[in-house]
Amino acid sequence: xxxxxxKKLEERLRAVLRELYQIExxxxxxxxxxxxxxxxxASPVAFELARKLRKAPRKIAEEIVAALGAxxxxxxxxxxxxxYINSRxxxxxxxxxxxxxxxxxxxxxxxxxxxxxxxxxxxxxxHVGHLRNAILGDTFVRLLRAAGQxxxxxxxxxxxxxxxxxxxxxxxxxxxxxxxxxxxLMSRLAESGERIDYYCWDLYARVSQWYEADEMEKxxxxxxxxxxLHEIERGGNEAxxxxxxxxxxxxxxxxxxxxxxxxxxxxxPRESEILHLKFWDLAFEQLKAKGVLYFEAExxxxxxxxxxxxxxxxxxxxxxxxxxGENISELESAxxxxxxxxxxxxxxxxxxxxxxxxIIRSNGTVTYVGKDIAYHLWKFGLxxxxxxxxxxxxxxxHDCWISAESGEPDHPQFxxxxxxxxxxxxxxxxxxxxxxxxxxxxxxxxQAAHYTHFSYEMVALTPRCAQELGYEVPEEDRGRxxxxxxxxxxxxxxxxxxxxxxxxxxxxxVDERHPELxxxxxxxxxxxxxxxxxxxxxxxYTRNSVIAFDFKDALSFEGETGPYIQYAVVRTRSIFRKxxxxxxxxxxxxxxxxPSPYLAGGEADEIWQVWLRAAKTSLLLDQCIGTAEPxxxxxxxxxxxxxxxxxxxxxxxxxxxxxxxxxxxMATAAVTQRELIRSLGWLGIRAPEMM
RNA sequence: GGGCGAGUAGCUCAAUUGGAUAGAGCACCGGCCUUCUAAGCCGGGGGUUACAGGUUCGAUCCCUGUCUCGCCUACCA
Numbered sequence: 001x002x003x004x005x006x007k008k009l010e011e012r013l014r015a016v017l018r019e020l021y022q023i024e025x026x027x028x029x030x031x032x033x034x035x036x037x038x039x040x041x042a043s044p045v046a047f048e049l050a051r052k053l054r055k056a057p058r059k060i061a062e063e064i065v066a067a068l069g070a071x072x073x074x075x076x077x078x079x080x081x082x083x084y085i086n087s088r089x090x091x092x093x094x095x096x097x098x099x100x101x102x103x104x105x106x107x108x109x110x111x112x113x114x115x116x117x118x119x120x121x122x123x124x125x126x127h128v129g130h131l132r133n134a135i136l137g138d139t140f141v142r143l144l145r146a147a148g149q150x151x152x153x154x155x156x157x158x159x160x161x162x163x164x165x166x167x168x169x170x171x172x173x174x175x176x177x178x179x180x181x182x183x184x185l186m187s188r189l190a191e192s193g194e195r196i197d198y199y200c201w202d203l204y205a206r207v208s209q210w211y212e213a214d215e216m217e218k219x220x221x222x223x224x225x226x227x228x229l230h231e232i233e234r235g236g237n238e239a240x241x242x243x244x245x246x247x248x249x250x251x252x253x254x255x256x257x258x259x260x261x262x263x264x265x266x267x268x269p270r271e272s273e274i275l276h277l278k279f280w281d282l283a284f285e286q287l288k289a290k291g292v293l294y295f296e297a298e299x300x301x302x303x304x305x306x307x308x309x310x311x312x313x314x315x316x317x318x319x320x321x322x323x324x325g326e327n328i329s330e331l332e333s334a335x336x337x338x339x340x341x342x343x344x345x346x347x348x349x350x351x352x353x354x355x356x357x358x359i360i361r362s363n364g365t366v367t368y369v370g371k372d373i374a375y376h377l378w379k380f381g382l383x384x385x386x387x388x389x390x391x392x393x394x395x396x397x398h399d400c401w402i403s404a405e406s407g408e409p410d411h412p413q414f415x416x417x418x419x420x421x422x423x424x425x426x427x428x429x430x431x432x433x434x435x436x437x438x439x440x441x442x443x444x445x446x447q448a449a450h451y452t453h454f455s456y457e458m459v460a461l462t463p464r465c466a467q468e469l470g471y472e473v474p475e476e477d478r479g480r481x482x483x484x485x486x487x488x489x490x491x492x493x494x495x496x497x498x499x500x501x502x503x504x505x506x507x508x509x510v511d512e513r514h515p516e517l518x519x520x521x522x523x524x525x526x527x528x529x530x531x532x533x534x535x536x537x538x539x540x541y542t543r544n545s546v547i548a549f550d551f552k553d554a555l556s557f558e559g560e561t562g563p564y565i566q567y568a569v570v571r572t573r574s575i576f577r578k579x580x581x582x583x584x585x586x587x588x589x590x591x592x593x594x595p596s597p598y599l600a601g602g603e604a605d606e607i608w609q610v611w612l613r614a615a616k617t618s619l620l621l622d623q624c625i626g627t628a629e630p631x632x633x634x635x636x637x638x639x640x641x642x643x644x645x646x647x648x649x650x651x652x653x654x655x656x657x658x659x660x661x662x663x664x665x666m667a668t669a670a671v672t673q674r675e676l677i678r679s680l681g682w683l684g685i686r687a688p689e690m691m
Numbered sequence: 692g693g694g695c696g697a698g699u700a701g702c703u704c705a706a707u708u709g710g711a712u713a714g715a716g717c718a719c720c721g722g723c724c725u726u727c728u729a730a731g732c733c734g735g736g737g738g739u740u741a742c743a744g745g746u747u748c749g750a751u752c753c754c755u756g757u758c759u760c761g762c763c764u765a766c767c768a
Contacts, residue, residue: 034711044710047748057748081711082748162768222767229768304766311694311764355693361766368768429695430763457696458762480760481703509730529730540716541704544696546761552717553703557730559716560704567730575727623707635705638715649723649732669727691730 001097002040002615003622004106005073006030009041009087016067017045021053036605039078039086040612046083057083073097091608092596098615099590099667102678107622108148114379114415115141115454117423118155118258118265121163122247124204125197126257127492128549129425129459129485135538135684136456137423138263139630142682147625152414156375157270157402159247163487165229167200168243170207173224182242186249197253198494200246205490233275244272255393255400257495261531262684265393265400267414273387273403274375280366282383283374290337291347292441293359299352303362308346309355310430310437316345337443346441357434369431373438380439380447381416389414419450421628426455426544454628456543460484461493462550469493482548493549502530505555506563514690525688529563532685536562539634539683560638562685565676568641569687571648572673579654579666586663586670593660595667610647610668613640614675621682630683637679644672 010028017023025045033042046061053060061079068077075090117137120130137153144151158164171177177185189196211221231239255265274280287293287307296306313336336345359370377383388407393400401411424432432453439448460482466473471491477483485492507526514522537554541547557563576582599608613636620636623629653669656662677687 029710031707031710038711042711044749047710050748084711158768165768226767301766306766309764355764358766363766365766367766426696427762460761482761484761506730513728513730545704546697548703550703556717559730561716561730563730564716567728571728571731578727619707627708631705632707635715642715645731646733648727652726654727691728 001094001100001103002612003619004103005089005094006041006619007106008071008073012068012071013043013045013064013085016064017049020063020067021049023049023052025049033080033084033086036609036612037602038080039088041087042080043085043087044083046085050083061085091599091611092594094615095595095599095611095664095667096591098611098671099587102618104147104618104621106618110148110150111418112150112152112416113144113419113421114152114154114417115144115421115423116154116156117141117454118254118263119157119424120254121158121161121487122250122254123163123167124201124250124487125195126254126495127485127487128495128498129492130254131261131495131498131534132456132459132538132547133423133425134258134263135261135535136454136543136630137421138258138261139535139539139682139684140421140423140454140628142684143621143624143630143633146621146682152417153264153266154414155265155268157247157251157268159243159251160229160232160271160275162225162229163204164243164247165225165232165239166204166207167246168232168239169225169228170203170210171242171246172228172239174203174207174210177242179238179241179245182245186245195253195496196246196249197257200250201487201490201494204487208488235272235276252393257499259395260496260499260527261535262686264395264398266398266412267389268392268400268402269375269387269414270403271371273405274371276405277385277387279374279378279383279385280371282385283370283377284360286377286382286442287359287373287438290342290442291344292438294348296352296356299354301352301354301356301358304358305360306353306356307359307434307438308349308353308441309357310433312353312355313345313437313440336440336445339443344441344443346437369434372431372435376420376435376439376451378415379417379420380444382444382447386415419452421452421454423454423456425458427458429453429455452628454543457546458484459547459549461491462548465493465550466491468551482546498554499530499534501551502534502555503527506530506533506557509557510691517690525691528686528688529557529566529691532562532566532680533557534562535683535685536565536634539630540638542631543629562683563691565637565641565680566685566687567691568644568648569673569676569680570689570691572644572669572676573689575653575666575669576673581666583670583673586666587674589663590667593663595664598661598664606643606647606650607665607668610640610643610672613643614671617675617679620679633679634683637676637683640672640676640679644669644676 010030013028017025028043028045030041030043033039046057046064049060050057058079061083064085065077065079073090073093075088077085077087080086115137118130118134120126141151141153171182186196189199211225212218228239231237232243293305293307296302296304357369358367360366374383388404389401389411390404390407391399392402422432436448436451439451462482463473463478463480466483503526506529510522510526540560598604617636620633624633647668651665653665656665680687
């Protein structure tokens with residue numbers, strides 16, 4: 001309702017400006033007045049026109065208001081302050097419309113999108129940083145799906161990288177294990193209920209220390225690491241087999257951890273297949289043919305195949321654009337690859353570009369960015385080769401597939417998406433930008449424009465939290481706001497430990513509050529609250545804010561938290577239970593009455609505030625997708641819960657004597673419940689029956 | 692050296708992307724359970740938005756400079 005009326009108002013303003021002043025205003029700014037008593041929409045458009053028209057803004061605003069006439073659903077327009085144009089909705093009509101439903105259809109897009117998130121190296125347990133990634137990604141998937149998009153969820157698995165190699169080194173060299181020993185180890189762990197990912201967490205830290213421990217041996221040990229890495233990449237040997245076994249087991253653990261948070265995946269592309277199916281060879285041919293990649297014959301990169309950096313391109317086209325991906329759409333108009341002459345803007349420079357990015361080293365091996373370019377060509381359906389697929393993990397209503405050299409004949413289609421989102425932390429902005437740069441250089445500007453590096457800042461630990469975990473915090477770090485986690489040092493909070501702690505804390509509360517419920521139900525409620533607390537905690541910060549993790553904050557269930565919002569829903573449920581009706585019925589019954597009398601006067605503003613906020617959920621969905629920022633919706637849900645709590649205290653619903661007013665108050669609780677559950681659902685948070 | 696991000700209340704963060712009196716949560720102080728669940732509500736104190744200029748009707752937001760912090764910038768992967 002809110003969004004639809006805003007668009008109507010915008011159009012009318014546009015028409016009025018055309019009539020009165022023969023002016024086209026590109027973007028008509030409409031926001032909300034500082035106080036609800038001023039109306040629902042405010043536009044400062046008169047200020048903007050003041051200079052152009054050489055008139056006082058207030059005068060312009062008066063002329064516009066006079067010319068607006070009547071707009072369906074609006075009660076009136078007025079000039080406020082120095083020249084704001086405030087618009088009031090007809091509250092009675094609006095309430096009926098809000099009770100009727102949402103207006104997602106005003107912006108729904110039927111794109112085929114691909115979201116990649118989680119992507120944890122399968123060599124250790126997931127930690128809080130990975131949780132932020134997965135929760136952000138999963139939430140964004142839910143938002144896109146809510147807006148009508150078809151979304152594939154991918155979790156990229158670097159199963160042949162140096163981190164997996166480190167684990168293999170640990171098993172083969174520190175523990176002197178063979179393949180059969182490793183198999184025995186795994187069944188021993190399984191029997192004793194120990195987690196393979198936790199075992200690897202410690203082993204990874206040990207191996208990282210081992211490399212550095214002995215100055216004399218350092219060189220040799222690093223060589224062991226490199227040799228192991230190459231064996232794993234090549235495949236068909238013991239190191240590769242052990243790597244495969246361990247990484248697959250750890251991967252399975254990651255999927256189980258994420259499932260605790262209701263996070264599911266559709267496809268797991270692995271680096272091993274990107275290597276063995278030779279994706280790179282095809283990408284190399286394309287890059288070479290289009291001149292994006294060229295052989296460097298001199299300078300420090302002599303003997304390598306190199307590519308211009310994105311930063312160079314941005315400077316070249318003289319834009320102020322900096323953040324990777326986000327403003328690529330501005331590049332669309334220009335041509336960076338000329339089809340006719342087959343010349344790319346990236347073509348070989350006259351003198352060596354020392355700053356160029358090396359894609360193929362002088363020893364003939366491909367760098368990470370090179371493989372990533374190939375993979376992203378596949379994502380957009382531009383590579384000309386596909387993975388094999390086989391089933392890997394089963395969810396209640398679908399399967400998760402994994403890449404394979406030769407897979408099952410019948411499988412769903414992946415790749416070939418119209419838009420992609422890569423949930424990757426901000427430290428990888430540069431490599432991401434270079435992949436985008438390669439696409440642009442190859443002439444795939446449209447794809448580059450739909451490539452979003454969904455970047456976010458890391459989760460670090462407060463010094464206090466680090467000390468609680470038993471880590472020695474150096475003197476100079478104690479005053480800092482946060483300390484970066486480190487897998488190599490085994491320094492961090494493991495995801496499953498945190499979830500366990502959260503459940504233990506919520507379980508205690510639920511047991512105390514509801515001794516009458518059976519244990520299974522109490523357990524279920526405790527889990528829902530714990531997950532709600534965790535997911536909300538990770539979502540309430542905007543993406544580019546570093547989260548300084550602290551158990552005190554994360555284990556809080558009061559104030560701006562998930563449980564606060566869940567609690568508001570539980571209160572509405574309680575009202576309908578005691579009132580022996582349902583939210584659906586309460587919303588339907590608002591049609592029987594005229595709510596207008598209850599929406600007028602100062603006292604009514606706080607009730608109207610609930611309806612207005614509830615009406616904005618769709619607007620928030622639109623904004624969250626446009627800005628790739630789920631935090632706005634998290635905040636919206638909190639504010640709606642807050643508005644409701646305020647209303648709830650002041651207006652006692654079930655004892656309301658006026659039957660028509662009672663229906664209206666019931667509908668107020670109902671619309672809150674509907675919008676809170678909807679918003680929470682998109683945030684991946686369930687709304688418990690009781691708490 | 693270059694690039695990016697950040698600096699807002701004691702602490703952690705917002706601020707609808709240039710709009711009206713910069714808002715929340717936590718912490719602190721005071722009040723509210725015989726009434727739909729107190730994981731709640733109400734009230735209070737708390738601010739030179741790092742600093743200095745500039746742009747304009749209007750700046751936390753844009754521009755220039757300075758300071759502080761973090762990250763990125765390898766033929767490692």
